Amino acid sequence: MPVTGVKYDHELLKRAVDSVMSEYAADVERVRYSTGNDWADEPAVFFRVLLKDPDRVFERFSSSEPRKKPLMDLCLRVIEKLDAELHEEPYFPYVEFRTVAEQDRLRSPEWN
Numbered sequence: 001m002p003v004t005g006v007k008y009d010h011e012l013l014k015r016a017v018d019s020v021m022s023e024y025a026a027d028v029e030r031v032r033y034s035t036g037n038d039w040a041d042e043p044a045v046f047f048r049v050l051l052k053d054p055d056r057v058f059e060r061f062s063s064s065e066p067r068k069k070p071l072m073d074l075c076l077r078v079i080e081k082l083d084a085e086l087h088e089e090p091y092f093p094y095v096e097f098r099t100v101a102e103q104d105r106l107r108s109p110e111w112n
Contacts, residue, residue: 006043006090008035013045016085020049020078027052027074029100032111035091043091048111049078051099 017031029050038044051074079095086093103111 008043008045008091009089012086012089016082017047019085020081023081024074024078028078034110038092038094045086045091045093047082047093047095049075049095049097050103050111051097053100 013033013035017033020031021028029052031050032048034046036044036046051071075095075097078097079093082093082095098106098111
């Protein structure tokens with residue numbers, strides 16, 4: 001049954017974004033979010049994380065694993081950070097990632 005009447009704590013959401021930005025400023029260009037209901041009509045927060053050049057991420061988190069692993073590790077750390085900041089809230093965080101180059105190509109206004 002959908003949860004109704006949820007009040008989004010925008011100060012908490014801002015602190016969560018600020019926390020990600022302070023910890024991952026070298027790799028994350030910016031974080032935006034919107035609130036609403038998800039596919040199950042449950043309250044959710046939709047984060048859009050814009051990543052800097054992935055080649056830089058590969059250098060900073062070098063690994064003997066395939067090239068995509070450092071980028072996946074970074075994405076997982078960002079998701080875990082947001083989830084930790086919002087763990088007691090009644091809404092679920094959804095997180096999407098895009099690189100600056102992708103955004104330059106796609107020009108989606110909600111990512112700016």
